[in-house]
Amino acid sequence: MALTAREFKHQAEVALHDVNLQRALAKAKGGFVAKRRAAVAALPEFEEIRTAARAIKNHTLANLDAYLEQFERKVEESGGKVHWARTPEEACETIQGLIGSEPRQVLKGKSMVSEEIDLNHALEQHGHTMVETDLGEYIIQLAHERPSHIIAPAVHKTREQITDLFHTEHPKYGLTQPVTEVGAIVDEARQVLRTKFLNSEFGITGANFLIAETGSTVIVTNEGNGDLSQILPRVHIVTASIEKVVPTLDDMSTLLRLLGRSATGQEITSYTTLSTGPRRADDRDGPEEFHVVLLDNGRSTMLGNEFRDMLRCIRCGACLNHCPVYGAIGGHAYGWVYPGPMGSVLTPLMIGLENAADLPHACTLNGRCQEVCPMSIPLPDMLRALRFKEHERRITSARSRGALRAWAYLARRPRLYQAVTGLAMRVLRQLARGRGRFRSLPLAAGWTGSRDLPAPQGKTFQAQWRRR
Amino acid sequence: MSEEKKNVALFVTCLVDLFRPNVGFAAVRLLEKAGCRVSVPAAQTCCGQPAYNSGDRKTTADIARQVIRTFADYDYVVAPSGSCLGMLKEHYPRLFPDDSAWGPRAADLAERCYELTSFLVEVCGCMDIATSLPASATYHDSCSGLRELGIKQQPRSLLGQVEGLQLSEMEDTEVCCGFGGTFCVKYPQISERMVSDKVDNIIASGADMVLGGDLGCLLNISGRLKRQGSKVRAYHVAEVLAGMTDLPAIGEADGE
Numbered sequence: 001m002a003l004t005a006r007e008f009k010h011q012a013e014v015a016l017h018d019v020n021l022q023r024a025l026a027k028a029k030g031g032f033v034a035k036r037r038a039a040v041a042a043l044p045e046f047e048e049i050r051t052a053a054r055a056i057k058n059h060t061l062a063n064l065d066a067y068l069e070q071f072e073r074k075v076e077e078s079g080g081k082v083h084w085a086r087t088p089e090e091a092c093e094t095i096q097g098l099i100g101s102e103p104r105q106v107l108k109g110k111s112m113v114s115e116e117i118d119l120n121h122a123l124e125q126h127g128h129t130m131v132e133t134d135l136g137e138y139i140i141q142l143a144h145e146r147p148s149h150i151i152a153p154a155v156h157k158t159r160e161q162i163t164d165l166f167h168t169e170h171p172k173y174g175l176t177q178p179v180t181e182v183g184a185i186v187d188e189a190r191q192v193l194r195t196k197f198l199n200s201e202f203g204i205t206g207a208n209f210l211i212a213e214t215g216s217t218v219i220v221t222n223e224g225n226g227d228l229s230q231i232l233p234r235v236h237i238v239t240a241s242i243e244k245v246v247p248t249l250d251d252m253s254t255l256l257r258l259l260g261r262s263a264t265g266q267e268i269t270s271y272t273t274l275s276t277g278p279r280r281a282d283d284r285d286g287p288e289e290f291h292v293v294l295l296d297n298g299r300s301t302m303l304g305n306e307f308r309d310m311l312r313c314i315r316c317g318a319c320l321n322h323c324p325v326y327g328a329i330g331g332h333a334y335g336w337v338y339p340g341p342m343g344s345v346l347t348p349l350m351i352g353l354e355n356a357a358d359l360p361h362a363c364t365l366n367g368r369c370q371e372v373c374p375m376s377i378p379l380p381d382m383l384r385a386l387r388f389k390e391h392e393r394r395i396t397s398a399r400s401r402g403a404l405r406a407w408a409y410l411a412r413r414p415r416l417y418q419a420v421t422g423l424a425m426r427v428l429r430q431l432a433r434g435r436g437r438f439r440s441l442p443l444a445a446g447w448t449g450s451r452d453l454p455a456p457q458g459k460t461f462q463a464q465w466r467r468r
Numbered sequence: 469m470s471e472e473k474k475n476v477a478l479f480v481t482c483l484v485d486l487f488r489p490n491v492g493f494a495a496v497r498l499l500e501k502a503g504c505r506v507s508v509p510a511a512q513t514c515c516g517q518p519a520y521n522s523g524d525r526k527t528t529a530d531i532a533r534q535v536i537r538t539f540a541d542y543d544y545v546v547a548p549s550g551s552c553l554g555m556l557k558e559h560y561p562r563l564f565p566d567d568s569a570w571g572p573r574a575a576d577l578a579e580r581c582y583e584l585t586s587f588l589v590e591v592c593g594c595m596d597i598a599t600s601l602p603a604s605a606t607y608h609d610s611c612s613g614l615r616e617l618g619i620k621q622q623p624r625s626l627l628g629q630v631e632g633l634q635l636s637e638m639e640d641t642e643v644c645c646g647f648g649g650t651f652c653v654k655y656p657q658i659s660e661r662m663v664s665d666k667v668d669n670i671i672a673s674g675a676d677m678v679l680g681g682d683l684g685c686l687l688n689i690s691g692r693l694k695r696q697g698s699k700v701r702a703y704h705v706a707e708v709l710a711g712m713t714d715l716p717a718i719g720e721a722d723g724e
């Protein structure tokens with residue numbers, strides 16, 4: 001995965017001026033927010049479920065090793081196999097090993113873990129052909145892009161852009177008419193994908209949950225593509241990260257009640273698919289082999305530090321949908337796999353703070369993400385915790401550290417502070433010359449570039465109060 | 469009055485102290501009207517958020533100790549800001565997790581401190597605002613006040629007592645205005661987009677003025693309103709409640 005989080009600032013500025021992106025974002029944002037609000041309002045016990053869900057995850061994380069072992073045992077009892085991967089490289093090697101060296105066509109359902117390990121790239125290097133079957137993923141694969149949202153990978157694209165894309169890429173399948181309506185776009189993608197479903201020996205999906213008591217993996221989708229990707233091929237490979245495990249089917253049900261509502265405002269997604277082992281003798285369909293590749297990639301470290309709560313995340317995307325920064329710049333500007341608030345926490349932890357130093361700061365700490373997070377993850381506190389680390393490791397810019405030091409020197413000396421600020425405000429007042437505000441001001445260009453700076457009233461409160 | 473007067477210290481907040489002292493005087497007037505004895509300890513500067521949100525925990529703790537010490541001897545500490553008050557109430561106690569001396573002192577301050585409108589409503593009870601302002605206004609919910617302190621109805625119920633004042637809610641009033649302390653100068657373009665969206669909603673509400681409980685947001689919002697040439701005026705809620713809107717609105721020239 002191309003890592004461009006260092007370029008965050010620049011990428012954000014480009015995004016703000018990208019007309020198509022802005023149109024697509026404006027359209028998506030209101031929809032997600034209103035639908036979630038309606039779904040939550042229609043479920044009076046939402047808060048109770050939220051409390052229960054949080055407890056389930058906390059309990060699971062406290063006993064993660066035991067539940068993972070139980071999960072592995074159950075998968076093996078049902079005839080499948082679990083593969084442990086500490087790093088993205090290990091995960092990709094394992095999957096490559098399962099597919100073998102002969103070039104194959106591989107079906108893929110949507111999986112953020114496969115993005116995290118950059119699986120497509122790894123397998124393509126071995127000559128395999130990857131077929132994304134989720135409509136959004138299919139679109140961005142055609143466009144040679146990456147997901148800009150964890151549940152709506154192509155949300156950054158307008159319908160017109162998709163029409164053009166299909167019109168350029170699909171004539172080779174004999175589809176020469178441009179399609180403009182959503183229904184027709186979906187149909188055309190289905191038509192192209194259908195032939196590929198029948199010709200693939202390997203299917204890779206992600207997992208929203210892993211059930212310890214049954215050894216099942218669970219995906220939720222709205223298109224049904226995930227089912228086909230795992231039932232038709234001979235081998236089904238699941239990529240999942242270790243924190244996806246929950247103890248029981250009941251626990252899964254509790255979390256499911258939050259997931260659809262928080263993500264798209266659906267009471268439940270169109271399909272909830274549980275896979276337990278390979279095809280049994282009396283099954284009518286299903287794969288011959290069933291593999292689960294379990295990725296750690298820093299998660300067991302998070303389990304033991306102040307970022308543990310982040311492991312409760314169920315990848316619903318609500319924090320993205322309600323984040324005004326994400327809403328302004330979209331997902332690509334963040335420069336790696338996971339965007340928005342959850343991404344600004346995860347990215348620095350996974351690829352290194354020095355590679356993503358802007359992300360924890362590019363946030364007003366307004367708290368709306370935490371307010372809507374179904375797992376009550378204190379995202380602003382985590383971003384602040386990352387800022388503490390940056391400060392300790394002196395990753396922040398020398399200029400901002402210098403300014404902070406100067407300010408702190410004054411702030412700890414009230415008399416001096418009042419003398420200096422009292423003088424400064426009087427000078428500013430003079431400079432404003434009765435206009436009430438500044439259109440530009442040296443040293444304040446960051447502010448005055450986009451808004452006027454109100455002039456101070458003149459004497460500070462403290463100065464006036466003492467003479468009262 | 470037979471009852472002993474409440475002994476209240478005003479935490480002015482740095483932005484009010486520097487940019488808009490009128491808000492501080494309005495807060496004093498309101499508190500006195502509500503029957504409090506108001507003091508303004510001289511040894512106050514800032515709550516420490518610039519350091520805290522930049523990741524400098526040590527400086528923040530130094531400033532927090534200074535604030536805790538300065539405000540130790542009052543029944544209540546009140547600030548005309550949800551953001552600064554959230555810092556005192558929610559975040560100071562977390563700065564001293566294993567400190568048996570400062571931990572309890574931070575917790576004690578957290579117990580005694582209130583944002584102005586919630587203090588007036590929740591502690592002083594129904595007070596008589598007795599002022600009038602023939603205008604229509606929309607109210608911006610500042611993020612920290614709203615989400616850390618639950619401030620939503622308090623300013624609205626007080627404003628409801630202002631004779632002649634019409635409140636018209638804007639779309640997305642709970643969405644951040646893009647101020648975010650140092651955020652607005654570190655990421656000015658993202659901040660510009662956020663404040664532009666906010667200003668669009670303010671204008672669309674049709675109100676003549678925008679009110680709020682945090683001067684940071686109001687400087688940001690009024691600065692953007694003026695940049696766009698809007699006539700909508702910005703005031704702190706305390707100024708309206710105290711009947712102290714005779715001076716130019718935030719960012720406006722004399723006689724504008």
Ligand code: SF4
Nearest residue numbers: 313314316317319373
């Ligand atoms: S952090 Fe919370 S809101 Fe964001 S994706 Fe994860 S569960 Fe959803």
